[in-house]
Amino acid sequence: xxxxxxxxxxxxxxxxxxxxxxxxxxxxxxxxxxxxxxxxxxxxxxxxxxxxxxxxxxxxxxxxxxxxxxxxxxxxxxxxxxxxxxxxxxxxxxxxxxxxxxxxxxxxxxxxxxxxxxxxxxxxxxxxxxxxxxxxxxxxxxxxxxxxxxxxxxxxxxxxxxxxxxxxxxxxxxxxxxxxxxxxxxxxxxxxxxxxxxxxxxxxxxxxxxxxxxxxxxxxxxxxxxxxxxxxxxxxxxxxxxxxxxxxxxxxxxxxxxxxxxxxxxxxxxxxxxxxxxxxxxxxxxxxxx
Numbered sequence: 001x002x003x004x005x006x007x008x009x010x011x012x013x014x015x016x017x018x019x020x021x022x023x024x025x026x027x028x029x030x031x032x033x034x035x036x037x038x039x040x041x042x043x044x045x046x047x048x049x050x051x052x053x054x055x056x057x058x059x060x061x062x063x064x065x066x067x068x069x070x071x072x073x074x075x076x077x078x079x080x081x082x083x084x085x086x087x088x089x090x091x092x093x094x095x096x097x098x099x100x101x102x103x104x105x106x107x108x109x110x111x112x113x114x115x116x117x118x119x120x121x122x123x124x125x126x127x128x129x130x131x132x133x134x135x136x137x138x139x140x141x142x143x144x145x146x147x148x149x150x151x152x153x154x155x156x157x158x159x160x161x162x163x164x165x166x167x168x169x170x171x172x173x174x175x176x177x178x179x180x181x182x183x184x185x186x187x188x189x190x191x192x193x194x195x196x197x198x199x200x201x202x203x204x205x206x207x208x209x210x211x212x213x214x215x216x217x218x219x220x221x222x223x224x225x226x227x228x229x230x231x232x233x234x235x236x237x238x239x240x241x242x243x244x245x246x247x248x249x250x251x252x253x254x255x256x257x258x259x260x261x262x263x264x265x266x267x268x269x270x271x272x273x274x275x276x277x278x279x280x281x282x283x284x285x286x287x288x289x290x
Contacts, residue, residue: 001238002159003290004151005029005060009144015132017074017124021067022133022140024053026148028288029061030243039068042133044126049137056145058240059290066133074122084115148290155285156235162282166252167228169275173259174221176267217262220255227252242289249283 005028012021034053036046053062092105231248234241256279260272 001149002152002156002235002241003145004148004155004288005242005290006151006288007144007147009140009142009147011136011139011143013136013139015136016071017128017132018068018070020133020136021065022136023065023067024140024144025063026057026144027061027063029059032057032059033061034064035062036064036066038066041068041070041074041124042066042129045129045133048130049133052134052137053141056141057290059242066137074124081115088113088115152289155289159235159282159285162278162285163228163231165278166275166282169271169278170221170224170228173217173263173268173271173275176265176271177217177221177263217259217268220259220262224252224255227255240290242286245286245289246283249279249286252279 005026007024007026009024010022012019032054034050036049038046038049049064049066053064089105096102227248231245231252234245234248253276256272256275260269260276263269263272
């Protein structure tokens with residue numbers, strides 16, 4: 001069964017280290033790409049998040065955003081470098097005395113000086129981060145995979161219906177190729193007899209044989225039928241099948257284009273156009289399949 005590459009999952013929970021939110025968004029992409037944004041306190045576990053997601057997702061672009069509202073004991077607080085502030089005030093007062101300028105310095109002014117302020121926070125052990133994060137991440141992933149699976153079912157139904165249409169069109173092409181040879185035989189016979197009533201059957205046979213060889217599409221039809229069989233087998237597989245089906249579609253395009261170039265018949269040409277139109281719609285849908 002197909003799985004779409006697009007999807008969304010969200011989860012939020014209160015944990016011992018604070019409230020954690022996990023958000024996963026999926027988009028179409030040929031390979032696998034992950035953009036993981038975590039709080040500063042979670043930087044050490046990004047590799048774990050990537051490894052966990054790789055167990056379930058094989059293709060597509062993932063945007064993963066982790067948010068944390070820390071518990072009070074892990075919250076960050078602004079601090080002032082007292083030693084540096086003392087040096088700064090001393091030098092500022094000295095400068096104001098020399099220049100005879102009132103500095104008008106206030107304590108709040110120190111907060112605007114990046115050199116004197118910094119943020120302090122208590123480090124959360126990696127083990128505690130993972131114990132709190134993993135259940136939240138799993139719920140978000142479950143919701144994300146469920147959406148991908150549901151969208152994949154819709155894609156599967158649509159592609160299955162279009163594949164039936166392709167088989168019907170191929171049947172028409174197969175039938176039309178036999179009629180085309182008979183029609184051409186009658187046409188060439190009439191044309192040759194109009195030119196020369198005494199024309200020999202031998203010449204007619206050669207002309208018809210040449211046309212039959214030039215316009216023979218039986219091999220292409222057999223290969224397309226074989227591709228249909230492989231296509232169905234791929235659709236029944238689990239996991240990453242999008243690339244393989246995309247390759248099969250390229251092969252189908254190659255065969256139907258060959259038929260179009262060989263067929264010297266309006267009915268077959270019309271069916272070739274219909275086949276290619278429907279196949280292009282399938283290719284567009286497969287671009288969404290993992």
